[in-house]
Amino acid sequence: MPNSPAHIGRYLLEEEIGRGGAGTVWRARDPLLQREVAIKLLSGPMLGENRDDTQRFLAEARAIARLVHQNIVVLYDYGTEDRRHWLAMQYVKGRSLAKAVSKDGPLSAARTVEIARQILRAIRYSHGQHLLHRDVKSSNILLDEETGMALLGDFGIALLQDSERLTTEGVALGTPEYMSPEQCQGMPLDERSDLYSLGVVLYECLSGKPPFLAEAPLAIAYKHVHEQPPPIQRSELPPALMAILRKALAKKKEDRYSSAEAMLEALDQLGDRNRSPSSGLPVLPAETNLRSGRERRLIDRRRGSRRQDSRRGGDPGSEHDAPSSIPHKQLLWIAVGVLGLVAATFLMVAWFVLFKA
Numbered sequence: 001m002p003n004s005p006a007h008i009g010r011y012l013l014e015e016e017i018g019r020g021g022a023g024t025v026w027r028a029r030d031p032l033l034q035r036e037v038a039i040k041l042l043s044g045p046m047l048g049e050n051r052d053d054t055q056r057f058l059a060e061a062r063a064i065a066r067l068v069h070q071n072i073v074v075l076y077d078y079g080t081e082d083r084r085h086w087l088a089m090q091y092v093k094g095r096s097l098a099k100a101v102s103k104d105g106p107l108s109a110a111r112t113v114e115i116a117r118q119i120l121r122a123i124r125y126s127h128g129q130h131l132l133h134r135d136v137k138s139s140n141i142l143l144d145e146e147t148g149m150a151l152l153g154d155f156g157i158a159l160l161q162d163s164e165r166l167t168t169e170g171v172a173l174g175t176p177e178y179m180s181p182e183q184c185q186g187m188p189l190d191e192r193s194d195l196y197s198l199g200v201v202l203y204e205c206l207s208g209k210p211p212f213l214a215e216a217p218l219a220i221a222y223k224h225v226h227e228q229p230p231p232i233q234r235s236e237l238p239p240a241l242m243a244i245l246r247k248a249l250a251k252k253k254e255d256r257y258s259s260a261e262a263m264l265e266a267l268d269q270l271g272d273r274n275r276s277p278s279s280g281l282p283v284l285p286a287e288t289n290l291r292s293g294r295e296r297r298l299i300d301r302r303r304g305s306r307r308q309d310s311r312r313g314g315d316p317g318s319e320h321d322a323p324s325s326i327p328h329k330q331l332l333w334i335a336v337g338v339l340g341l342v343a344a345t346f347l348m349v350a351w352f353v354l355f356k357a
């Protein structure tokens, strides 16, 4: 680890795992609690030169520390080192969504919807606590390789950085590729700005890259404000999913979903409408979820008798197995026939005995 501290606070730095606009991220060890943590060392100039900045930073860090949700990376601790801020967070073993898409290419509609729903739950929760994320992007979404869950990280980090990071070009904090038109224009943000950024992430999942790219941040910002996203050339994607994406990426806030809850509902309905094997969206295991226990037992019994039939030499692949009640009917007719014969014989013998004897 050349030119890097071995410790930050009580944490022992083990490996640099990422570097972004905001700073450097390390996998580290907490020797006290004996667990792995992720340490983020913010690269911006340190806040706290004046009392107001310190108070603002602390207030925001405390708000983030209060967020407890299964789809949000937990903030454990914060401090300063060499006049720079650092944060200790839950270490998520896996890779970021950005890395997953850039390595493996676009995701299926089903996986995209699954990730979107998890991240929307995180956003709904934080908006409920009156906290905007301000930097929703694919590299801030971590995919836990053990559970497959998506976790949103770096809450409020954009705000924790100094206002000096506001670029001289007038572009507000954030990452240009994911910034809403209002954020690009330095206008006030609200919940719908986070939903626009999530729309950019969904577009990236489905097409492989964000909708607006350019060399200069200002050129990207211009596209967010004035241009429509290029169409995604994947005919198999459900039109209803494309409609959700269009609405999330609307230029005017008023044309977007009014809340994370509303967007989540739209995605839930999409799942209900499209649950078919060909839609590419999650298919419910029909006979386990939808049928009653009694129905399931009947189905199992049927399957059992079909399996026995096939062992007896029937066609195992046949969808049109003879109903198992037919042999019983045949037996009944044979029994009726035999009884009829017995009765006829009895009558003949009786007639012979009575009239011939």
Ligand SMILES: Nc1ncnc2c1ncn2[C@@H]1O[C@H](COP(=O)(O)OP(=O)(O)O)[C@@H](O)[C@H]1O
Binding pocket: 017, 018, 019, 020, 021, 022, 023, 024, 025, 038, 040, 073, 089, 090, 091, 092, 093, 095, 096, 139, 140, 142, 153, 154
């Ligand atoms: N809590 C964490 N656990 C595991 N890896 C992380 C964590 N936070 C960040 N990372 C990794 O470090 C990378 C850099 O993070 P960051 O400095 O926030 O930059 P950016 O989000 O702009 O890529 C992320 O893309 C991710 O791969």
Ligand SMILES: [Mg+2]
Binding pocket: 020, 139, 140, 153, 154
């Ligand atoms: Mg980040």
